[in-house]
Amino acid sequence: xxxxxxxxxxxxxxxxxxxxxxxxxxxxxxxxxxxxxxxxxxxxxxxxxxxxxxxxxxxxxxxxxxxxxxxxxxxxxxxxxxxxxxxxxxxxxxxxxxxxxxxxxxxxxxxxxxxxxxxxxxxxxxx
Amino acid sequence: xxxxxxxxxxxxxxxxxxxxxxxxxxxxxxxxxxxxxxxxxxxxxxxxxxxxxxxxxxxxxxxxxxxxxxxxxxxxxxxxxxxxxxxxxxxxxxxxxxxxxxxxxxxxxxxxxxxxxxxxxxxxxxxxxxxxxxxxxxxxxxxxxxxxxxxxxxxxxxxxxxxxxxxxxxxxxxxxxxxxxxxxxxxxxxxxxxxxxxxxxxxxxxxxxxxxxxxxxxxxxxxxxxxxxxxxxxxxxxxxxxxxxxxxxxxxxxxxxxxxxxxxxxxxxxxxxxxxxxxxxxxxxxxxxxxxxxxxxxxxxxxxxxxxxxxxxxxxxxxxxxxx
Numbered sequence: 001x002x003x004x005x006x007x008x009x010x011x012x013x014x015x016x017x018x019x020x021x022x023x024x025x026x027x028x029x030x031x032x033x034x035x036x037x038x039x040x041x042x043x044x045x046x047x048x049x050x051x052x053x054x055x056x057x058x059x060x061x062x063x064x065x066x067x068x069x070x071x072x073x074x075x076x077x078x079x080x081x082x083x084x085x086x087x088x089x090x091x092x093x094x095x096x097x098x099x100x101x102x103x104x105x106x107x108x109x110x111x112x113x114x115x116x117x118x119x120x121x122x123x124x125x126x127x
Numbered sequence: 128x129x130x131x132x133x134x135x136x137x138x139x140x141x142x143x144x145x146x147x148x149x150x151x152x153x154x155x156x157x158x159x160x161x162x163x164x165x166x167x168x169x170x171x172x173x174x175x176x177x178x179x180x181x182x183x184x185x186x187x188x189x190x191x192x193x194x195x196x197x198x199x200x201x202x203x204x205x206x207x208x209x210x211x212x213x214x215x216x217x218x219x220x221x222x223x224x225x226x227x228x229x230x231x232x233x234x235x236x237x238x239x240x241x242x243x244x245x246x247x248x249x250x251x252x253x254x255x256x257x258x259x260x261x262x263x264x265x266x267x268x269x270x271x272x273x274x275x276x277x278x279x280x281x282x283x284x285x286x287x288x289x290x291x292x293x294x295x296x297x298x299x300x301x302x303x304x305x306x307x308x309x310x311x312x313x314x315x316x317x318x319x320x321x322x323x324x325x326x327x328x329x330x331x332x333x334x335x336x337x338x339x340x341x342x343x344x345x346x347x348x349x350x351x352x353x354x355x356x357x358x359x360x361x362x363x364x365x366x367x368x369x370x371x372x373x374x375x376x377x378x379x380x381x382x383x384x385x386x387x388x389x390x391x392x393x394x395x396x397x398x399x400x401x402x403x404x405x406x407x408x409x410x411x412x413x414x415x416x417x418x419x420x421x422x423x424x425x426x427x428x429x430x431x432x433x434x435x436x437x438x439x440x441x442x443x444x445x446x447x448x449x450x451x
Binding site for chain 1: 147148149150155158161162165166169170173174176177178179180181182183184190204205206209212213216217219220222223224226227272273274276341343348364431432435436438439442443445446449450451
């Protein structure tokens, strides 16, 4: 609504004079993150591809975290969740976050099990 | 006894007409729709993750699949997808600007920003269509083994990928495309690949520089190359020539890869198309002055939410399909 835009991002680190300016600021930030992602995707630095955290390459962790950061700014500033009441925000955000985390957990856990069956089972797959 | 006293405020609270969430009905329903749609997309992406984890060490490497940029020849991994992402984010920005102008009741500005948003959407869908076309057409071609594994070809000297046409022999044969008008009317086949299995096999045998690249990813994150002896040996397993991609098989590797590509980017593309249509309707309403008469531009805000959601989904598709 026309009233009550919150005009600061990064917890008040970056303040804007108007809503329009904030939009351009967020665009700059999102473009910057996408550029980092593409740069890393092309360069694939060895430190990130040969070190693992919880069974996943560091590079992939970086991509996923940057994606969530992007998603946060799209939802908060473009879909102006920042200006909504916290009750709306929580209902909209935590419901999918909870359900999707659970879904991802069961799916990937099961997939990893099947991977091991394929890998160390007695059936030949590559012929 | 304070608790039993009925105050005026309480009557207001229970009297109806409240907006405890401070959001209008239409906007809240749009949010509910978005949440459910987000769960649908999450289901697709989780299924993709499932299949990918299942075939973790044989999955195609996206950088090697999406290497094309329109009007340019050569190997440019990801630049075009990055461009598409930027276009979609940019059209999201013009959408917020339209919503912002709507709040200030600036009809002219809303019109122009909506217009740019629609143009951005069209560029995105067009790019997607081009990407599909390139993906379906394929560029190198491959062989498929009895077990459904894909064998690709590499030049031993340069390490570059080889297309079938680079080394295949031309062997005259009787085999022609079986169409429905020849023989039984309901029995036909789709187009034959440009080279028969025999032509490819003989081509590999005749050219010493051709090596087979298997689906298996090694510790360095590259696909495994066979030696020349293993290559000749492996040729015995090949049963089919595969060019490009369809829903059954594709030259890039795991069959599920193309299926998920078509399904997820297709479903997202469908969202973009409906988004463009809804944006167009709202655009014409703005032109006609519907919201001017209504006194507020909340409809622009609601379609804006949908449009941003489409952008949001693309951010995830981009990561899980092209980056990770």
